[in-house]
Amino acid sequence: xxxxxxxxxxxxxxxxxxxxxxxxxxxxxxxxxxxxxxxxxxxxxxxxxxxxxxxxxxxxxxxxxxxxxxxxxxxxxxxxxxxxxxxxxxxxxxxxxxxxxxxxxxxxxxxxxxxxxxxxxxxxxxxxxxxxxxxxxxx
Numbered sequence: 001x002x003x004x005x006x007x008x009x010x011x012x013x014x015x016x017x018x019x020x021x022x023x024x025x026x027x028x029x030x031x032x033x034x035x036x037x038x039x040x041x042x043x044x045x046x047x048x049x050x051x052x053x054x055x056x057x058x059x060x061x062x063x064x065x066x067x068x069x070x071x072x073x074x075x076x077x078x079x080x081x082x083x084x085x086x087x088x089x090x091x092x093x094x095x096x097x098x099x100x101x102x103x104x105x106x107x108x109x110x111x112x113x114x115x116x117x118x119x120x121x122x123x124x125x126x127x128x129x130x131x132x133x134x135x136x137x138x139x
Contacts, residue, residue: 002029002134006102007080008093008127009033011065014108018138019069022106023078025136029103032081033069034096035062036089059084090126097133106136 007022009015022031037058066082073080085092097105107124128135 002027002103004100004102004104005029005031006093006097006100006105007031007033007069008089008105008107008123009035009065009069010108011035011068012108012110014110014138016069016072016108018106018108018136019072020076021136021138023073023076025106026078030081031073031078032083032100032102033066033073034083034085034093035065036085036087036092037062038089039087089123090130093123093127094130094132097131102133104134104136105131106138109137109139 002025005022005026007015007019009019019031019033037055039055062084066084070080070082083096085096093105093107096102105127107127109124124137128137
């Protein structure tokens with residue numbers, strides 16, 4: 001039986017469908033929604049102040065995405081937890097799932113990444129390959 005479901009989201013339609021799917025299969029399982037901030041390459045940032053400002057803007061945008069998905073869940077009558085992760089998206093998702101004992105990861109097949117035309121997004125593909133738990137990819 002699945003007791004904990006992790007749903008990584010990026011604001012895309014596929015991640016919305018992933019949340020919907022997680023909600024339909026939850027059957028009493030807790031759902032945690034995460035958004036990953038892809039850290040900017042620091043080579044191009046001239047000052048720590050600018051880097052801090054950039055990261056703060058990323059965190060605000062991430063919070064907006066999570067608020068939107070939290071509202072979607074509330075409208076369905078589902079209570080979810082949320083978290084913001086920082087770093088490489090696939091690695092962060094896999095590591096978070098492992099550390100926190102999730103039984104399943106439900107995510108969109110591709111999101112709002114740089115190459116939308118790929119058959120399976122690079123993040124979902126990496127998570128599928130490296131996760132130690134079940135992964136459901138939603139189109």
